[in-house]
Amino acid sequence: MIGARGVGVRLGGRQILTDVGLSVPAGAWLAVIGPNGAGKSTLLKAVLGLVPHQGEVLVQGRDVRGLRPRERARLIAYAPQNPVLPPDMTVADYALLGRTPYIPYLAGETAHDRDVTRSVLARLDLSELAARPLGRLSGGERQRVVLARALAQQAPVLLLDEPTTALDLGHQQQVLELLDRLRLADGLTVVTTLHDLTLAGQYADTLLLLSKGRTAASGPPGQVLTEDLVTAHFHAHVRITRPYGRPAVHLERPGNRSAPPG
Numbered sequence: 001m002i003g004a005r006g007v008g009v010r011l012g013g014r015q016i017l018t019d020v021g022l023s024v025p026a027g028a029w030l031a032v033i034g035p036n037g038a039g040k041s042t043l044l045k046a047v048l049g050l051v052p053h054q055g056e057v058l059v060q061g062r063d064v065r066g067l068r069p070r071e072r073a074r075l076i077a078y079a080p081q082n083p084v085l086p087p088d089m090t091v092a093d094y095a096l097l098g099r100t101p102y103i104p105y106l107a108g109e110t111a112h113d114r115d116v117t118r119s120v121l122a123r124l125d126l127s128e129l130a131a132r133p134l135g136r137l138s139g140g141e142r143q144r145v146v147l148a149r150a151l152a153q154q155a156p157v158l159l160l161d162e163p164t165t166a167l168d169l170g171h172q173q174q175v176l177e178l179l180d181r182l183r184l185a186d187g188l189t190v191v192t193t194l195h196d197l198t199l200a201g202q203y204a205d206t207l208l209l210l211s212k213g214r215t216a217a218s219g220p221p222g223q224v225l226t227e228d229l230v231t232a233h234f235h236a237h238v239r240i241t242r243p244y245g246r247p248a249v250h251l252e253r254p255g256n257r258s259a260p261p262g
């Protein structure tokens with residue numbers, strides 16, 4: 001569904017990404033991980049065709065640079081990390097914007113567009129906030145509204161930049177389980193950046209570890225989330241366990257190894 005080769009991005013006179021490749025089949029979930037500034041958001045923008053890039057990015061066999069905005073929006077839904085939200089727009093109207101690529105010019109939304117939007121809001125626990133202006137939401141509510149807009153787009157490819165950072169534990173699980181159901185039931189292809197390495201390891205099929213704009217490792221979570229790789233690229237003390245066979249990454253305080261609390 002997504003294939004990229006030799007992707008390079010230069011911004012502000014600096015090389016931000018160099019020779020990055022990825023291959024994500026339909027229905028798969030790729031998590032892009034890496035330290036701050038590694039180039040994760042930039043890679044998502046390159047896949048979207050939002051930043052100029054060298055190399056090739058194909059989505060459903062089409063070069064993203066050749067897609068018109070409406071075509072792109074029907075193919076790829078994107079939830080940015082820190083979108084600017086119009087403070088006076090209501091939650092329902094903002095989520096309905098996800099239907100824009102299906103609404104003909106000069107026409108209004110249909111009952112189907114409103115149904116799709118209502119059902120997405122319900123799945124994200126947002127029904128009661130539908131009439132609330134965006135300027136009066138908490139950080140986690142805002143993040144779910146941005147996701148709602150992306151899901152209302154009903155595109156086969158979802159690119160989500162840090163979709164869970166502002167969410168409490170229950171809503172993190174709700175959102176990630178929902179994404180997992182959508183990809184398994186409807187064959188959606190999911191690419192997320194995720195700082196929480198345990199969540200990345202629990203949910204994604206494949207991880208791509210970016211470091212200083214280059215691919216440091218890629219493969220199944222067990223191959224990428226190793227103590228050596230995480231220590232080398234994140235400069236963190238960690239211990240990795242494998243509940244249910246998938247890696248979970250625990251921060252370890254230096255010096256605490258031999259002194260467990262009573």
Ligand SMILES: Nc1ncnc2c1ncn2[C@@H]1O[C@H](COP(=O)(O)OP(=O)(O)OP(=O)(O)O)[C@@H](O)[C@H]1O
Pocket residue numbers: 011012014016034035036037038039040041042043
């Ligand atoms: N428009 C720009 N012009 C110049 N440099 C940029 C621009 N956008 C991003 N950068 C730089 O590119 C690098 C990668 O940024 P990017 O946002 O892709 O990193 P990231 O891995 O998503 O980081 P984080 O984990 O902090 O969100 C950073 O050093 C950033 O300062």
